[in-house]
Amino acid sequence: MRTHAVIAAIAVVGIGCAYGGHFAGAAWAANQDPPGKIPYEENCRKCHGVRGVPPKTMKVKFPKIVTFDEEFFAKRSKDSVVTVLTKGKNEDMKSFKSKLTHEQMEAVAAYIRLFGQKEK
Numbered sequence: 001m002r003t004h005a006v007i008a009a010i011a012v013v014g015i016g017c018a019y020g021g022h023f024a025g026a027a028w029a030a031n032q033d034p035p036g037k038i039p040y041e042e043n044c045r046k047c048h049g050v051r052g053v054p055p056k057t058m059k060v061k062f063p064k065i066v067t068f069d070e071e072f073f074a075k076r077s078k079d080s081v082v083t084v085l086t087k088g089k090n091e092d093m094k095s096f097k098s099k100l101t102h103e104q105m106e107a108v109a110a111y112i113r114l115f116g117q118k119e120k
């Protein structure tokens with residue numbers, strides 16, 4: 001089906017643009033990583049950990065840092081996470097307004113919610 005191929009191509013280009021180019025969107029289409037993964041790893045992992053559990057050194061440095069788990073997401077909607085990313089919170093959780101687009105914030109907010117889903 002030709003139409004399908006065209007739609008798929010448009011989708012890939014669209015995702016590529018959302019990433020601002022140098023992280024080829026094609027990479028995500030090929031390996032199916034969630035779109036929020038790359039911006040998370042580039043901007044958040046250092047403090048919040050690979051799976052949303054902050055490393056010990058960060059817990060020492062930032063006693064208020066949160067773990068992204070079920071309990072956390074029971075109280076935070078995706079929109080409230082986007083608000084934190086836009087405005088920042090207190091001294092240590094900075095605003096990412098200059099680093100991430102709104103779409104990337106939404107993608108990251110959706111991505112970290114996956115950490116709250118326990119593997120059963």
Ligand code: HEC
Binds near residue numbers: 047062064066091093
């Ligand atoms: C320099 C370390 C650092 C980086 C980088 C960082 N955070 Fe944080 N984050 C913190 C700290 C510290 C807190 C706790 C802030 C507080 O409550 O005072 C926090 C809190 C949060 C919260 C909870 C806010 C709430 O509702 O209470 C969310 C959500 C969050 N970060 C998401 C992110 C995401 C997503 C990124 C990447 C785009 C990121 N953080 C990058 C240090 C960091």
